[in-house]
Amino acid sequence: MESNQIRNLDRAQYLDSLEPGQIATIQKVAVDEGLYQRLAALGFRVGKSIALIRRASFNGPLQVRVGNTDIILRRSEANRIKVKPL
Amino acid sequence: MKRVALLGMPNTGKSTFFNRVSGASARVGNWPGITVDLMRAKILLGGHIAELIDLPGIYDLHGFSDDEQVVRHFLTATKVDLIIIVANSSQIDRQLSLALQLKSLGLPSMLLLNMSDEAKRSGIRIDTKKMSEKLGMPVMQISAKYGENCPAAFKTASALLGTQLSSIDPEQVEHQLEADINIEHEMESIVQSTVEMPIQLGDELTTRIDKVLLHPWLGLPLFFLAMYVLFQFIFAVGKPLQDGIAWLLAMLRNDGLEPLLANTPTWVNGLLLDGIYNGLGTVAAFVPIIILFFLVMTMVEDSGYLSRAAFLVDALMAKMGLDGRGFVMVLMGFGCNVPALMGTRVMRSKNMRLLTMLVIPLSLCSARLQVFLFMTATLFTPQQAPLVLLALYLVSFATIFITAMLFRGQYKNNEPFILELPPYRFPTARQIWLRGWHEVRHFLNRASNFIVIGVILVWALTHIPLDVAPASDATLAGKIGHLFSGVFGPIGIDNQLVIALIFGFVAKEIVIGALAVIYGLQGDALMHLMAQKLDWVQGMSFMLFTLIYTPCLSTIITLKNEAKSWMFAGLSIVWSLSLAWTVSFAFYQTARWLGL
Numbered sequence: 001m002e003s004n005q006i007r008n009l010d011r012a013q014y015l016d017s018l019e020p021g022q023i024a025t026i027q028k029v030a031v032d033e034g035l036y037q038r039l040a041a042l043g044f045r046v047g048k049s050i051a052l053i054r055r056a057s058f059n060g061p062l063q064v065r066v067g068n069t070d071i072i073l074r075r076s077e078a079n080r081i082k083v084k085p086l
Numbered sequence: 087m088k089r090v091a092l093l094g095m096p097n098t099g100k101s102t103f104f105n106r107v108s109g110a111s112a113r114v115g116n117w118p119g120i121t122v123d124l125m126r127a128k129i130l131l132g133g134h135i136a137e138l139i140d141l142p143g144i145y146d147l148h149g150f151s152d153d154e155q156v157v158r159h160f161l162t163a164t165k166v167d168l169i170i171i172v173a174n175s176s177q178i179d180r181q182l183s184l185a186l187q188l189k190s191l192g193l194p195s196m197l198l199l200n201m202s203d204e205a206k207r208s209g210i211r212i213d214t215k216k217m218s219e220k221l222g223m224p225v226m227q228i229s230a231k232y233g234e235n236c237p238a239a240f241k242t243a244s245a246l247l248g249t250q251l252s253s254i255d256p257e258q259v260e261h262q263l264e265a266d267i268n269i270e271h272e273m274e275s276i277v278q279s280t281v282e283m284p285i286q287l288g289d290e291l292t293t294r295i296d297k298v299l300l301h302p303w304l305g306l307p308l309f310f311l312a313m314y315v316l317f318q319f320i321f322a323v324g325k326p327l328q329d330g331i332a333w334l335l336a337m338l339r340n341d342g343l344e345p346l347l348a349n350t351p352t353w354v355n356g357l358l359l360d361g362i363y364n365g366l367g368t369v370a371a372f373v374p375i376i377i378l379f380f381l382v383m384t385m386v387e388d389s390g391y392l393s394r395a396a397f398l399v400d401a402l403m404a405k406m407g408l409d410g411r412g413f414v415m416v417l418m419g420f421g422c423n424v425p426a427l428m429g430t431r432v433m434r435s436k437n438m439r440l441l442t443m444l445v446i447p448l449s450l451c452s453a454r455l456q457v458f459l460f461m462t463a464t465l466f467t468p469q470q471a472p473l474v475l476l477a478l479y480l481v482s483f484a485t486i487f488i489t490a491m492l493f494r495g496q497y498k499n500n501e502p503f504i505l506e507l508p509p510y511r512f513p514t515a516r517q518i519w520l521r522g523w524h525e526v527r528h529f530l531n532r533a534s535n536f537i538v539i540g541v542i543l544v545w546a547l548t549h550i551p552l553d554v555a556p557a558s559d560a561t562l563a564g565k566i567g568h569l570f571s572g573v574f575g576p577i578g579i580d581n582q583l584v585i586a587l588i589f590g591f592v593a594k595e596i597v598i599g600a601l602a603v604i605y606g607l608q609g610d611a612l613m614h615l616m617a618q619k620l621d622w623v624q625g626m627s628f629m630l631f632t633l634i635y636t637p638c639l640s641t642i643i644t645l646k647n648e649a650k651s652w653m654f655a656g657l658s659i660v661w662s663l664s665l666a667w668t669v670s671f672a673f674y675q676t677a678r679w680l681g682l
Contacts, residue, residue, distance in 0.1 A: 037146045038146065041183060041184075045270065054296075056305075056400060057302045059401055060397070060404075061397055061503060063300070063397065066180075067180060068176045068208070068210075068283070069177050069180065071506055074502070074503045
């Protein structure tokens with residue numbers, strides 16, 4: 001019961017669970033240091049807003065937009081980026 | 087001599103600026119990571135000769151990929167007098183990080199906000215004066231593509247070089263690089279006070295085109311359709327040009343060279359006309375098609391569609407242990423395998439790089455295309471020829487698939503796949519012209535080096551000793567071919583053609599040159615004779631072998647250099663030779679068994 005309540009309060013999700021067209025705020029980027037740097041350079045910084053544009057078919061990569069940059073990344077990376085939908 | 091380096095994130099137009107300033111023709115394209123090597127040019131800057139260096143794009147000075155290490159090594163080993171940071175104006179909100187990192191290193195720098203044309207179009211306004219004050223370095227907006235504001239940027243760079251008294255010691259840079267700094271807040275505050283961005287972001291036209299081209303189930307069929315149309319265009323325009331050149335070359339020989347050389351000894355005449363002239367001429371006839379091919383490639387590369395292709399096929403590539411970038415490298419390999427191999431430097435995982443490098447040489451490059459255009463025109467009807475060519479492209483993909491599936495376990499990796507999707511762009515006429523010219527020069531270079539040497543050697547082998555029938559079994563070539571007959575007999579390749587394949591190891595252009603020399607003819611006459619001597623099953627087996635075995639010496643050397651291992655280059659050679667033989671054997675024997 002209690003844990004359910006917490007889950008309801010904390011609306012945090014991961015990037016791969018967004019729907020196309022949905023906008024969210026980046027809350028945490030939980031990846032190794034090398035990848036963290038690359039993502040940061042591409043604009044994935046905590047507090048920035050991110051939009052999911054589309055998903056490729058056959059469980060392929062996601063297209064997202066951060067700032068003025070469109071980026072594609074696989075779901076395996078996207079599910080390590082914590083977001084809060086707006 | 088003063089040294090000036092261009093530095094910036096991938097796909098910000100460093101090479102375009104480099105070409106603009108130096109008049110060079112470095113390869114440019116709308117793909118992050120198209121420059122993987124250091125390009126250098128001498129330029130006149132403020133009355134001094136300076137060396138301008140175009141560095142590969144990097145995301146972060148502390149990055150881990152091979153190209154980022156190349157840049158870091160360059161900065162810590164070379165004394166640089168000025169760093170020109172190139173950034174995409176539209177993405178300055180994140181690309182400013184690199185300028186801040188450089189500022190903290192204390193290297194004399196200036197910042198060029200490139201692609202001002204695109205930024206203006208999307209309503210992004212940047213207060214360069216204020217940004218310059220905050221950063222403590224000159225900041226200017228330019229468009230390297232259209233040359234806007236470039237002279238002014240050039241002038242500022244000269245002035246900076248003139249006043250710059252102290253530049254930092256490379257060792258100091260190395261020391262500074264180790265100290266990590268937090269630039270996030272600084273970046274945020276500078277961007278907020280100097281950049282005005284509209285709320286609705288993203289290029290609208292790009293968004294609309296992507297809706298169609300990246301459609302969940304229309305995307306892939308449209309990709310194949312686009313490729314098909316482009317190839318049709320290349321051949322429809324290229325074929326008449328090719329025929330025209332072949333006609334001109336034949337006329338030059340009959341009416342010019344033959345009377346001129348009539349009094350020379352038979353063997354000199356033979357070497358010059360049947361050897362060098364026929365050999366080179368047959369290869370040269372393909373130049374227009376190859377140039378067209380590269381012009382189309384340039385447009386595809388510049389359009390930004392390659393990244394979209396990577397998006398569409400990544401799911402399939404993942405099953406093969408590769409990723410969407412690997413697919414793009416294979417597409418680039420259709421032009422030439424060498425730059426495609428070097429393009430794998432953007433991958434961070436060594437295993438994924440090696441696996442990608444193992445499959446790239448199987449991609450049907452433009453040199454092999456020349457052989458196939460020639461052979462299909464010789465052995466098939468005009469209706470059949472394009473289908474055979476298409477089949478060869480499919481075989482190329484199939485061998486890539488088989489190779490990746492077989493070696494996937496050997497080169498396991500969990501390389502993350504992250505790629506920028508740039509907006510659609512169109513190259514300027516100047517860019518297309520530069521690229522076309524670059525390819526012509528590249529071809530002439532190859533022609534003047536090993537193609538000439540190759541055809542001379544083939545001529546010598548097929549004509550020595552001089553007292554026997556040319557290209558017969560009694561010649562050196564016949565004897566060498568005989569040595570290999572146990573290997574090539576079962577795949578239907580006769581002793582003379584073996585010589586063409588042996589020299590094809592050096593470069594595939596030599597193969598057609600060699601055919602002209604072996605049969606002592608060129609143009610239509612050569613095709614007629616070959617059609618008599620070879621049946622289509624043998625020809626097909628020959629083409630399959632040519633497609634799959636090692637593309638050329640340059641590719642092998644590049645493989646060795648990129649993998650830093652002769653073992654790996656050796657593996658690639660052994661694997662491609664065995665696969666080539668097996669496929670040709672299976673094809674030839676099956677066809678014969680079916681009574682074809």
